[in-house]
Amino acid sequence: MQRSVDFGHVQVVIDYANGRVRCLIPAEPGPTTAPTASWGSAEHPAGLTVPGGAWCPAAAAALAAVLVIKAAGNRGTAMKRLIGTIRNAASATTRPATREQATASVHAVRRAAWYSPARTGCLEESAAVALLLAMRRRSVIWCHGVAPDPVRLHAWIMTHDGTAAAEPPSTSAYTPVLTIGEHRDTF
Template structure:
């Protein structure tokens, strides 16, 4: 009898039992991508923030920080996912690319004034919340790129257009998307 985890993986089809152990195929060679933590695409430093400070974006950022820090840290992502699902369920129509871009950029501008961490997870969630207050939907994405493993969160329109993101975001495979309920109504 296999251990409980192996039995579960076999039941779900994630593993296939074999009569004898067989080695995996050798990995395919590929060029090593340069490590990136966003610094090459979004220059940081002492720069003048342009554009107006947005009170609505500040509230959306505060909401995001509250959700992720209000209770036990190990459940922070689950709380954020539930809040994103709830906010996207209250939307009436898809946001246009310009509406979504305006929200993402408002959050980024406002985050420059914040004394706490604001990275892609906080920015994308806050932009999604900000648009939901206007009853506009976008697709919130959380994805992964391999070798080296990198995580990223971003917003895209229901048509799949990236919102205020560099083309390199296409290197990430979405592992979780929230908010595509209007996709079939277009």
């Protein structure tokens, strides 16, 4: 279950079975070091203010489910379990979520994550949003992508019309590597 993106100066290889990321650089004269990948983005000010949006017990339950799925079992297969869960949730949906529903769900999960004692980054947040909407039989597209310089990974939710839900404009710098929830998953 490996996917890769070649940016010319670096090829990023993501193994979705174990969550490992490798950065390969083309052969060049002289020694060089492959950059390390970052699993997060610096655009969301963590811990400064309580996120907006209404408190939603279902959002807290979806986030708790994601955290349990990641923590249960072998740590090396957490990403595989999470992807399987998102894929199963997407298969149970009946109608696309609107932009407003997707945005409200992102805000509700961010609000629940504010009170979570566990790490909640874009991966956990986007997976919880996908589960929350699936509980309501609404579908979105879960995206996992990579951006170069520096190499960084990001996960986000997109509506079926291609709108990223509650994301900064810089999300467009990420090249989707894996999407789940479209008519056909790109994997």
